[in-house]
Amino acid sequence: MLEQVQRVPGSFPAVSAVVVEGDATRLLYVNGEAHAGTGVRADHATLFYVASQTKSFMGLLAAQLDAEGVLPLDTTLAGIWPDLHLPAPADPAAITLADLLSHQEPLTTETLNHLTAYVRTVPATDYPDLLAHYTEVRKPGFRYSNLGDLIYGAALQVRTGRSWQDWLHDEVLQPLGLADALTATSTVAPRRLAWNHQWDGERWRALPPKPDALMHAAGGLALSADDMARWMRVNLARLSPSGTPTTASFERVQRPIVHADLADHEIDCDGYSLGWYSCGYRGERVLMHPGSYPGVVSVTVLLPTRHAGLSLVINSDSAIEGLELETIKAFIGLSTGKDGEDARLRRIVIDYPARLAKLVKRRGDAIATARADARWAGFAWRPSLRELDAHAGVFESPRLGTLRVERDGDALVAILGAQRLRLQPAAAGLFAAWPQTLDPPEEFRYDAARDAIDWDGDRFARKARSRGAAPPQSPARSTR
Template sequence: MSRRFASSLPSLLMTALAATPVLSAQQITSAQRSLIDSTVARLFDLKLAPGLGIVVVRDTQIVYVKGFGLADVEAGRPFTPQTVFYVASTTKAFTGLAAAILDAQGSFRLDAPLSRYLPGVKLRAPLNPDSITIRSLLTHTHGIGEGPVPMRLAYTGEYRGNDHLIELLAEHQPLPSRAYRYSNTGYNVATLAMDRVTGESWKATLDRLIFKPLGMRNTGANVSPFPVNRLAMPYRSTPDGFERLPYGKVDANMQSAGGLVTTLEDEARWLEAQLNQGRVDGRQVLPAAAVRVAQTIHARNEQTVRGVQVAGYALGWNVGQYKGDTLFTHGGGFPGFATHISFMPGRRIAIVTMANSGDLGSTLTELVAQAVYDALAGSPPLSGDSLTALRGLAAQQRAGIKADRDRRAARPQTTPLPFTAYAGRYENPVMGSLELTLNAEGKLEARAGAAWSAVEVFDGTRHQLRVELFGGGSVLTMEVEGERVVAVGMNGVRYQRVRQQ
């Protein structure tokens, strides 16, 4: 999604909905509920996603929860409060709170160096596991660059257990500094250490410390326990609608920086805990002190993002100001999925929005959340002129999608060698495997562990193919000797062809 589109839509919405004095914390009125319902419906009518879910909590009560559209277009299955949705990077707040709880228990210290829990771990100089703390890992101030660990954990699921991942950390380049830089890496590394301390997977730790105490019965870090007919299916935008994507998540690539599925109903219990320092249903089910630590800024990161003046990062939360109110917020995105979660402690309001489109849907989740906050502040309804402007920007984005598709479709889909010559298995000891196969229609498909993509020709004269394995387009440059393909290059990495037995 273009940055211009992502930033312009919320700006237009904020212009249309001027701030007014805040109401005291109370149950919303029927008029407010009707305004939320009509506003969300009008925004959903922009057709930025096939389905949308929203839950709003005030104090200790769900005051609005509803699904719009379809969780599964092909099956005609509606999006409901019970739909199981992949919430991507909003997982970080759960992982961060689990670490804070363990810190309070004294078993896993936030200010302990990584070397205490992973003795012998190797990092590239000048990185030093003696000076990188768990807190820095959870606040994106660790200085470890991208590499094989987050890619294997989030996409391919190819690894031989935690020891293998710890070994691969030596392949990560250092960043230029330890300044805040958002990524999945720190959370992945932190839970490698957490697992060593607890003797269990981070998945089991979150279930034991958070999901079960909160009564989140339809939340988990594995996909397999949930029947397919309960899952929201992923889609991407086309010039005139949406097309289905493969469901890119399996148990093996559900990871601690983005690896939970949940429902609107369960998210409401999580929101109630955030608003009430760990109290749910009138009981203290999570340690209040740990919740406060998780909600404290630990790293400065001053910027303005979609109308929010961000001040810094807590444990899985961006913390800032929206129209004068303190806001805790985080987004989550993956091909076919977009999630927004936020809460305003001063106004005692919390919101989760979910959309099963990862491109335009991410803007929809932000628009809806901001519109609800404004509606509950007594702002005037979204105007017809603003909706017209929003439709225009959506149309521009779809036009960009069409232009990109037309450009790709104009490329000749021929290669010097037959497709069978490119088919085969390729491996890299650091990044894993890449397999190209022919389907029943004679077209190439690519797979890297759990990640799958159709293959198109990028530049046949240069033996170049194009895939979308890791959330964006990548060019495969096939290395040819005579008429035999011996290797493939992708994203600067060389994968050697494996001789078939």
């Protein structure tokens, strides 16, 4: 089925599909280009980014560190940061680490999510201020987000002085023999990393692997197909070859502790543990965790009663979520002898081209609509290089940090940590900020009176230059 879908132009450059049953790997299918257009082929050792699946690894780590007494899961936020203030009525003394990892914290934030996913590493020392000033209270109960795992990673650093990456390596990855499960992409040869991709209707837009600064506790892991097979087997057996993590830790991280509400008319994910959804499909119970990021979609499904598991990672986001959901259902049904799943697999192949065409049209229409917006004044402004240089410089936002605006040839680019945007002149002082992804542009406005930039709901004030310092020289005029 995957081979047939992959033949559709714009489907995906590469796929990693693994099926295990007991101690055996029944399927290990890795096919395609790790980086479209380069000829670099993906294989069993290629590392695919699995995004939010990182949470199931972090949950196991947390269960093990709780058992060892390193960081008990009933520790509260007040126990980590005694002086922490949260927006009322949220109470740091009432929010535990278990609440955080099971997505029950009564808080929500866009700031921490955006910073960690697209901009930079947020030091643990910055969390109290960010939580105090840039979170909002939400209704109690389950709400899936990155926030809980992000806070847990920071809390672990504060309590022990060691990073979540070091703890995960020593307590989970190394003991389980997951030598190719990495939290830092800089530690391997670039050819071993799968790039992410988006299809614009005519060609692939390749997105580079996440840099180390964006590999965070809620989405900071890349695995090979070989290691994904090992990961599924140890979770199904609830047994580590080294004895660490313990069986009790596996059992704890897999046990649902809160009601979740993620369902369609066939599959119902009605529970969540410290890192796994608990789902029902045609009378069968499974554990599942998906992951996604621009240009990549992944999922792992465990069927404990059959000691079987499926991992699927695809290095594009070309209508892949729907394809993976239908594949999950077919896997569960076929593994348990249910009728009708062969027909589902055939429908996946038949329906996929229309799903992809719909996505491409939706993206194209969104961009076309954004470009036609009257605020851009027809993109009639044609600034000189001198005018462009007047907008360059270093700017600061209390919330997001340092923004650099630089001239690259005859254009401007804005750089916020790992985030880079091309600035298209629209009207005097107004630019359309284009991300690397296939998203519509955002308004990027230079306020000459205040010598500041307004973008993404934030004001970035120009950073004062030191006395006697010369203005920054544009790349086009540099003699060096």
